Amino acid sequence: MKTVSIDSQRSLVQWVSQATGINTFGVKVRLLGNDLHILCEGIECPQRWHTLSELLHALQHTDLDELTSEEQPSIYQVFVYGRKKGEYRPQWCHKVYLNQLDRHLEQVEQLLLADAEQSKQPGGALIVSNESLARQGNPDAIARYLSENLSNLGVAVKVQIKPHKSKANSESTSNRLWILCQASYSPDPSLLAEPVAQHLRHLKLKGYEDAVIVAQVRGENEPDWRLRIDLTPPEAMLKEWARWGDVQAIARLLNELLSDLKIAVQASLKESTLHLFCSPAFDPLETAEAPAKDVCLEAILPQLEAIAPQGILAATIYGQKTSDKQPHWVDWQSLPASQHPALATPALELATAGDEPAIIFLLERLLNHDLDWRLKTGGLRVLLLRKGDLLHIMCDAPNCPARHQVAHKVIQFIRQLKIPNLHGVRVYGRRAGNKEPLWNQGADFAQRPRLVPEPAPEFAVASEYISAILNNETEEPVLRPDLTGEDVKNVVTEFADNSLNTLRNWLFSSQIFTEVNQSTDQTPDEQGIKGGLIWIALGLLLTLQSDWMMGFVITRTLPHSSPAGSVSAKSNSSPNNQSAQTPLINHTSANDTTAFNASGFIQDDKSDKSPLQQKATATAILLAARSQIPSFNARQLDEQLALYKQRLAKTGKPPDVLIIGSSRALRGVDPVALNQALATQGYSNVEIFNFGINGATAQVVDFIIRYVLESTELPKLILFADGSRAFNSGREDITFNAIAVSKGYKQVLAKANQAATDNQPSTPKTEPDTSATTQPIKPELNIYQIANETINQGLTSLSTTYQNRNYLKGILQKQLQNLPFATNQSIANLQQATDAETDSGQLAVDFDGFLPISIRFNPTTYYQKHPRVAGSYDNDYKDFSLSGKQDAAIKSLLQFTQSRKIPLVFVNMPLTSDYLDPARRKYEQEFQQYMLQLANQPNFIYRDLSLLWPTANENFSDPSHLNRYGAYEVSKKLATDSLIPWPVK
Template sequence: MNTVSLDRQKALAQWVSQATGINSVGVKIRLRGNDLHILCEAPICPPRWKTLSDLLRALQQTDLEALKSNDQPAVYQVFVYGRHKEEQRPQWCHRVFLNQLDKHIEEVERALLNHKKNSPVSSGAIIISNESLARKGDPAAIARYLSETLSTLGVAVKVKVKKQRTTEKEAANKQRLWIFCQSHYTPDPSLIAEPVAQKLRNLNLSNYQDAVIASGVVGEKNHDWLLRIDLTPPEVMLKEWARWGDIEAISRLAKIWLNKEISVQASVKESTLHIFCTPRDPSSSQIPDKDFCLEAIIPQLEILAPQGISAATIYGQKTVKCEPTWIDWISLPAADHQALNISVLKLAKSGDESALLFLLERLLNPDLDNRLATGGIRVMLLRKEDLLHVMCDAPICPTRKKIANTVIEFIHKLQVQGVTGARIYGRRAGNKKPFWQFGIDFQPRQSTVPEAPPEFAATSSFVQDLLPSPDSEPILRPDLSIEEVQTFIGTQTQKWGTTFRKFLLSTQLFIEKDSAPQTSTDTQKVLLAGIWGAIGILLSLQLDWALGKAIADYSQAQQSKVSANRYELVEESAIAANPIKGKTNSSNSDAFNHNGFTQAGKKIAEEQKKANSTAILLAARSQIPTFNSRQLDEQLALYKQRLAKSGPPDVLIVGSSRALRGVDPVALSKALASEGYQDLDVFNFGINGATVQIIELLVVHVLKASELPKIIIWADGVRAFNSGRPDQTFETIAASEGYQQVIQASEENSKNSQTSQILGQELDQKNPSDNQNIYQAFNKRLNRSIAALSATYPQREQFKGLLNQQLKKIPAISNFSKHPGNYPEQDTKIPAVDFDGFLALSVRFKPETYYQNHPKVTGSYDRDYNNFRLMGEQDIALQRMLKYTALRKVPVVFINMPLTTDYLDPIRSKYEEDFRQYISNISKVNNNFIFRDLTELWPEKNDYFSDPSHLNRYGAYKVSKKLAVDPMIPWPRK
C-alpha cells in the first residue's frame, strides 16, 4: 500500500483544510496506487456538494503533483469522503476523475443549484468512463482504466507505448504497450495477470500487438518480473482456429458475420460443414433471410478455407427441431486443393508443426471463452532431431501436473513421424526460461551431452526488448555426436602427447629411442643404474634430514603456542558444555515463537559454535578410535554425552546432509507436544554423505541395543540407495580403526544371542578378507621400518601442517581454498551443529544468483546417480538393518525429503519414480518400516531451500511441523 510521507501528508491536509474550511485535524489523506483518498470529518458531517465545490475549484487552480513527493506515483482520480466525527463509516463518497474536472464542476454546481431550490439532485454533466476513453488507445486513458483495479492492491500504474521493430513481412504500425507497476512490495504475478489481461483484452485494441507488465518496488531500478499479455483481437484468434476446421470457432465467427437477430449452430459430418441459422428469439415466426445469410457466410468460408472440410451446407429454419425452410450447398477450397483436403490429425502425424501446434493449443484451451478473455495458454514448438520440445506459457504459469502428462499422452498416442521423445516446459508469459520441465522418451535413445532446454522466444517477435543482452548469459553447448566427441578427444590427446614429449627431450634426461646408442652392454646399464640409484638415495636421506629438522623446529613453536592457549580453550569448552541439561536446549529454545522465525541466525550461530567446540573436545577425549570421519566422531561424541545425561532419545533422526539440515529436533519436539506427545527428546544424527551402509553401521554396530531410541526417523533420498556408484564415504570409514573395533565388539556381543540368528553370516561379510589382513600386516611392518630410518616419517602430521601453512601463502591456492566448489556432501569445512546435532542454515536458494557461483549439473552427469542400481550392497544393508530394528521393536520411518524443480530434471525424476516403487514394495512386506514421500511438497518454494536439494532452517521447521501431524508415524509416548 502506498501512503504519502508524513511531511507531504501534512501539506496536502493543510491544502484541503484551506480549500474547504474544515479544520486540518479533521482531514486525513491516503495515497493508494494512483488513487488519492481524502476523508473530511467534523462534529457535523461536512455538506457533500459544498465541500466538493470548494475542493474541485481548488484542484482546478492547483498543481496536485507539487503537493506530493517526487517519488510518489501520479494521481489519476480522487475519492472524497464525508462523515460525522464519531461515526465509523462515511455518510457520502464521491469519485473525481482529474482529467474531467470541468465536467465534475458542472455536475456539482448543478447539484448545488437544485439543492437550494429543494429540487431532486440530478447530474447534468456526462462523465465519460475511463473504459470508453481507453478503447481509443490513449496510453494515459489506459493507465487510468487499469488503475481502477490495481490501485485497490496498492499498485500504481504508468503506461507507455513503444513501436515494434518490424520486418518487411509484418505491418509497420504494430506497437507494444508497456505497463509499469510500482508498489512498496512485490505483488505475486498471479494477482495481477488475469485481471489485467481481461481488462486489456476487453478493450479490443487493434493497434497494439501485445502488452508487457513490468513490476517493481518503489525506489528500485530493476524490475522484479515481466509479464506478457497477448492483445490479438478475439476475432483474429477465432480465425486462426477456424482455419484448421475448429467447429466452435467457425460457429462464433458465423454469429459475428450475421446480425444479432440470428442464432447459429454448426457441426461437421465426414468432410461437410453444416450451419443452421435460426431466429435468436424462439417465439419469432420470421425465418432468417436466405440471401442475407448466404452473402454473409459463403465469402468468409471461402477466405478461411478450413482444413479437411470440402463442402458446407447452410440451413434456414424456424427452430432447430423444425424442418429447414431453405437449404443451400456450396463447395469449399479443400475440394479443389489436395493439400487442404488432408485432415489435421494426418498432418500432425506426418510432422506438420502448424497442425500439431493447433491441436496442442486446442487441447490445452478447452474453454474458448477463457482463451478469448485472457489469451489462454500459448504453445511453441521446436523440433531438434528426434526430440519434440513443447513450451507452454500463459499469464499464470501452467502447472506441471495439469499440463505435462496431458501433452505427453497426446503426443504419444498421435505417434508423430520421427519423434521418439518429448520435452515439455512451462513458464509465465514474458519469461525466457521455463519454470519447470518434464520429459519422456517413447523409444530408447542415446545422448552424449546433457540436454539443455532450447531457447524459446519470450514474445512473438522482437524479443530484444524483453531479453538480456547475449553477453550477460552463458552460451549453451550444442549437441555433439559420438564421432565428433571421439575425434576431438583423440586430436587433443595427440597434441598434449607431442607437447609433453618435447618437454622431456628438452631436459636432456631423455633421448629418442631410435637415436639411443646401441653399443652399451648389460654391465654398463647396471652400473649406470646403480650410480643414479645411489645418488637418489643420498639426496632422499639429505632431504629427509633437512625436513626432519625443520619440522622439529615448527613442532616446538606450535607446542609453546598451544600450551599458552590451552587453558583458554578448556575454559571455553567447559562454558560451551554447561548449557546442556537433558532435553533442554538453550540454542534453539528461543529461536522460534508463535509467529515463526523471529530471532534469525546470530544467537543460533553462537550456540552452534559452543556446541561445535564441545563436540571437538568430547571427540578428542573419547576412548573410541576415530572413524576417519570428523563429523561422525563429533556427532557420536555429542550423542554419547546425551546418553550419559538423560539416556537414549525418544526420536533419533538419521540420514545424510538432507537429514542434518532438513529436520529440526526442537521444532519437531514442540510440534509433537502440541499434538499431545509431551516431553519427547529428539536428536539429529545426520552425517554428510551417509548411505544405507553407514546408517546400518550406526544403528546395528556403533550403537548398543540399550542406546537405541524408541523410533528412528530416516530422512534422505534416492542417492543413498544407489548400489551402482562407489560408496567412498563408507569405504573411508571401513578403513578406520574405529570401524574394526565396533565390528569386532559387535561380533562378540552377537555370539549365542538372538542377533546372531537374525544376521547369520552377514557380519562376516563386514570383516576384511584374509588377503586384506595379510596386506594390512605387511603395510604396518613396512611403516615401522620406514619410521625407524626416516627423520620425517614419525612427524608426518606436523609436516602436513607446515606444508598446508606454506601453501596458503600462495595467492592462487589461497583463493582456491576459499571457493571449494559445489559439493554439499563433501564440505571441506564442516559447519557447526547445535547440541541436538542439527545444522541450521539461514541461506535461501536463489537460482538467479546461485548458478553464478555453482555449476548446474544435470541428472545425466550427477555422480550420485552413476550406474544407478537399487539392488546391491545398499539393499543388503537395508534388509539387515530392518531385521535388526524389527527384533529390537524400533520402528523405522523413511522420509523422502523435499526437492526443488531445479533439481528434479527428467533424469532424476525417472530415478525418483523407480525409487518410490522400490521403497514402497519394501514397506509393504516390513510392518516395522514406514515410507512417507515429501519429494514434491514444495517444488517452487525456493525460500525453504539452501540449494537445489537441501532444506534450510525455514524448510526444516516446516518439515518438522508436517511430520508431527502425520497420522502414519507411530510417535512414542512417555
C-alpha cells in the same frame, strides 16, 4: 499498503482544510497506488456538492504531485468521502478523474443550481470513463484505466509505448505497451496476470502486438518479474482457428457478423461438410419467421470464402424458425478446399505427417478448452521445436500452466499421432515473458540410443522478442530517480580528501615530516628531525638483531631437511611419512545411496555422491621440485603439470578428457563425478583430468595446449570451463605476464622457435603448419612482478628467517594457544581461518587435479568478511573488451584443435544472482553474442550454464565459484548433454 509519508500527509491535509474550510482534525488522507482518498468528517456530515465544488476549484489550480514526495507515484483519481464523526461508514462518496476536472465541476455546479437531493448520483453524460479514453490508445488513459483496479492492491501504474519490430514481419514495426507496476511489496504474478490481461484485451487496442508488465518493489533498481500479455485481437484469434476448420470459432465469427441482423447461427461438422443452422435471434419462447435465404447467404458465403477452412469441402446452410425442427430452406455451397488439394487435408492428417503448424493448432485447441477464457486473457500458447527424434513442446500462459493439467494431455496426444521417426516428446511449462521453463516432463515412445534427459532447447521463435525484453530494453525508466554520476564523483572526492588529510596529519605528528611551504619565520624543529633519524636507526638495528636471533632459534629447532627447493629423501622413501603429509579422508562410497535423505537433500557436508579424494599436496610439490622443466613462475601451473606428467607416466597415454580453465574450472568440474555420470550413459572408463589454474585466461589456456603439452600428451576432447572475464582483453593478464617472464616460458618458446627454424620438429607436436608454429602473444613486461621477485631474492639473502617464514608462522600459532589470554574462541577463529585458507588454496587439489571446496556460500556471513564489489569496479571486467590478445588466443587455439580434430567444448560456468549485477549482466550479454559467433566454427561447442542456479547458494563457495556439491551437479549435467561428443573407448 503504501500510504503517503508524514510530511506529505501534513501538506495534503492542510491543503484540503484550506480548500474546503474543514478543520484539519476532520481531514484524513491516504494514497493507495495512483488513487488519493480524502475523508472529510465533522459534527454534521459535510454537504456533498458544496464540499466537492470547493475541492474541485482548488484542484484546478493545484498539482497534487507537488504536495507529495518525489518517491510517491503520480495521482490519477481522487476519492472524496463524507461522514459524521463517530460513524464507521461514509454517507457519500464521489470519484474524481483528474484529467476531467472541468466536466466534474460543470456537473457539480448544475446540481447545486438545481438544489439536487443529497443522495442523487451524478449523471454519466458529462463524464467520459477512463475505459473510453483508454480505447483510443493514450498511455495516460490506459494507466488510469488499469489503476482503477490495481490501486486497491497498493500498486501504482505507469504506462509507456515503445516501437519494436513486428514478429510477423521483420521489416515492419508495431507498438508495445510497457506497464510499470510499483508497490511497497512484490505482488504475486498470479495476482495480476489474468486480471490485467483481461482488462487490456477488453480495450481491443489496435496497433499493439503485446504488452509487458514489469513489477518493481519501490526503492529497488531491478524489476522483480516480467509478464508478457498477448494483445492479438479476438477477431484475429478466431480467424486463425477458423482457418484450421475449428467449428466453434467459425460459429462465433458468423454470430458476430449476423448479430446486427438479429440472426443466430449454430454449426456442426460431419465428415467434410459444415452444417450451419440460421434462426431468429429472439427468445426461444417467441415465434418468428425464418431468416431470409438471400440475406443469410449474402453474409455467410463471402466470410467462408475468405476463411477457406482447412479440410472442409462444402457447407450446407439451413434456414428455420426457432421452434421448428424442419428447415424452412436449405442451400449447399462448395468451399475453396474442394478446388485446392492443399486445403483438402484435415488438420489431424497434417499433424500425423509431422506438420508443425497443424500440431500447434491441435494442441492449443486441446489445451484451451474454454474459448471465452482464451479470448479474454490470450490463453495458453504452444511453441514447437524438433531436434532429431525428439519433439520439444513449450506451453506458456499469463499464469504458468499446471504440470498435471497439461503434460499428460500433450504426451498422450503426440503418442496417438504416431509421427514418423519421432521417438519421444519433452513438454515444458513457463509463464509468458519468461525464457526458462518452470517445469518439464517427457516420455519416450521407443527405445532410444541414449535414455538421458535432453537439454532444454532454446525456443528461437519465442526468445526472438522475449530476449529483446530481457536484454535490450532493461534500461527502462523506473519510478525512482537514481544517483547521478556527479553525486558518485562528489562522494569519492570527499572520501579521498579526508583520507589524504588524515594521512598528512599523522605524518606531521610523527615529527619526522614537516610542511614544505611553511614561512621563513618558523624554524624547523631540527631536534625533531634528528630524533626521528635516531629512532629509525635504532629500529633497523633492533630488526636485524631480532632476525638474527630468530634465525638462530629456527636453525636449532628446524627438522633436518635438504636445501631449499628439494625434498628430503626420508619423506620420499617412507610411506608412513607420505601418508602423514597427505592423509586419506574418510568419505562415503560412490555407490552409497545413504548420502541423500528421503527428500533428496544432502544430509551433511561430510557425505556426498561425489566423495573427497586423496589430496596430492606433497606429491605435487615433490614432482614439481624434481621436474626437468624450469618453473613457469606460477606454482599451481608447475604442480598441475607435474601431476599431469606423472599420470601420463603411469597410464602410458593421455586422458580422454582434459578440463582446463581458471579457478572456475578448477573448482567447478569434478573428474570423478563426471566419470561416474558418463558411465551411466554408456561411456565406460573415460579418463579425465582437471588442469584448472587460478587466474588462467584464454592466453594461458592457448599456451598450455599448444606449447606446454606435447602432441602425444593431448587429450581426445578439451573442456574449457570458465566465464567472460577470461576473454577480457582490456584488463591486465597478470597470470600470463608472470608466466611470460619465467625460465620455463623461455625454454618452451625457444624450443618452438628452433623447431620452426629447422623445419624438422623434434616432436610430432611442432610439425610445420601455421597453427603449430604461431608464437603466443608476447606480453607486456610486468615491472611489479620483477620488482617483487628481486625484493624476495634480496630478503632471502639478507634475512635468516625470511626463507623459513612459513615454519615460523606455524610455531607462533602453536605458542599462541598456550598463552593465558588466548581464549577458546580466538583459537577457534584462528584455526578456522587457517583451515579455510588451506581448503581454498592451491594445496588442496586431488590426484585428478580437482580442487574440492566444502564451504557453502551464505551472503549474510560472507559479506561480513569480504567486501561486496560491484561489477563497475571489478578489475576482472576493467575496460571490458572481447577483441584483442584474448580473442587472438582463442582463435589460435581453435585453429590448432581443428587441425588435430580435437573437439573443443566451452562451458560458461554458473554464477549467482549476487554476482550478476547490472554491470556484469551487460558484459555477460556481450559475451553471449561473442561465443555464439565462435560457435559457428567446426569442432567447437558452446554450452551456457551461467544462469543454471542463480539463487542456489548451497552449490557455491562464493558468488562466482562452485563448491564441490555444485561441481558434482554440473558434472552430472555435462554428462547428460547430448551435444557434447564424449570420446568412446
